[in-house]
Amino acid sequence: MVHREQAKQQLARLQLASLGEQERSERVAFWFFCGFNEADPQLADLPAALRQQVCRGVEPPDPQASSLDPLVLVSLVEDLYGVTNRYLEQALEQRGAEVEEVTGEPETMYPCPCCGYLSLSSSCSYEICPVCFWEDCGVRDLNTLSGPNQLTLAAARQNVLEFGACDLVSVERVDRRARERYLAPQSDAG
Numbered sequence: 333m334v335h336r337e338q339a340k341q342q343l344a345r346l347q348l349a350s351l352g353e354q355e356r357s358e359r360v361a362f363w364f365f366c367g368f369n370e371a372d373p374q375l376a377d378l379p380a381a382l383r384q385q386v387c388r389g390v391e392p393p394d395p396q397a398s399s400l401d402p403l404v405l406v407s408l409v410e411d412l413y414g415v416t417n418r419y420l421e422q423a424l425e426q427r428g429a430e431v432e433e434v435t436g437e438p439e440t441m442y443p444c445p446c447c448g449y450l451s452l453s454s455s456c457s458y459e460i461c462p463v464c465f466w467e468d469c470g471v472r473d474l475n476t477l478s479g480p481n482q483l484t485l486a487a488a489r490q491n492v493l494e495f496g497a498c499d500l501v502s503v504e505r506v507d508r509r510a511r512e513r514y515l516a517p518q519s520d521a522g
Contacts, residue, residue: 333432333433333434334431334433334434335434335436336417336420336434336435336436336437339417339420339421339424339434340409340412342424343408343420343429344405344408344409344412346424346429347427348401348404348405350427356395356396357396359403359407360392360400360403360404361391361395362407363386363403363407364390364391364392368386368389374410377406379402382399382402382403386403413453414439414440414451414453415513415514416438416513416514416515417434417436417438418434419513419514421434422512439453441514441515442454443517444461444463444466444468445466445468445471445472445485446464446485446488446489446492447461447464447489447498447517448516449461449464449510449516449517450514450515451510451513451514456468456469456470458480462506462507462510462513462514463507463510463511464488464492464506465497465506466488466498467481471485474486474489481498482499483498
C-alpha cells in the first residue's frame with residue numbers, strides 16, 4: 333500500500349522522465365508568467381534560489397535545465413489534484429511501478445454543472461472542466477445563456493451526450509483521460 337501523496341509524487345517523477353520538450357517548456361514558462369511571490373504556497377517546497385528566480389519573473393534561457401526539475405514536478409503533482417486512487421494505481425502500473433493499492437481520500441472536488449464529473453477544484457470560479465471543457469461561470473439554470481461558454485447549460489449537456497464536449501469546438505480540447513481521472517457523476521436514482 334502507498335498513500336496517495338506518495339503515489340502522486342512517484343507518478344510525477346515518472347512523468348517528468350518522459351516529458352516532451354514542448355510540454356516541459358510550457359510548464360516552466362507558466363511559473364515565470366504568473367507573477368508568484370514568496371508567500372505563495374506552491375513555492376514552499378522549492379529550493380530558495382529557484383523560489384527567488386520565479387518571484388523575479390525572468391524566464392530562464394534553457395527550460396530543459398535540470399535545475400528547473402522541481403518546478404516541473406510541482407506542476408505535475410498539481411495536475412493530479414483530486415484524481416481517483418484507481419487512476420493513480422493504473423497510471424503507475426502503466427509506467428512499470430508495482431502498486432497494490434493507493435490509500436487516502438482524494439482532495440475535495442466539485443461537480444461540473446455540465447457533465448457532472450467531480451473535476452473542478454472549486455465552484456463558480458471560471459475553472460474549465462477537463463472532461464467536457466465547460467467554463468464554470470456560475471450558471472446553473474438550464475436555459476440561461478452562459479457568457480463564457482456562449483450557450484445554455486441545457487444545450488451544453490446535450491452536446492456532451494452527443495459528442496463528449498460542451499460544444500463542437502471543444503472536442504479537441506478535452507483531456508482524453510479525464511473521464512478516467514475523476515469520479516463519474518452520481519446517478520439521480522431514488
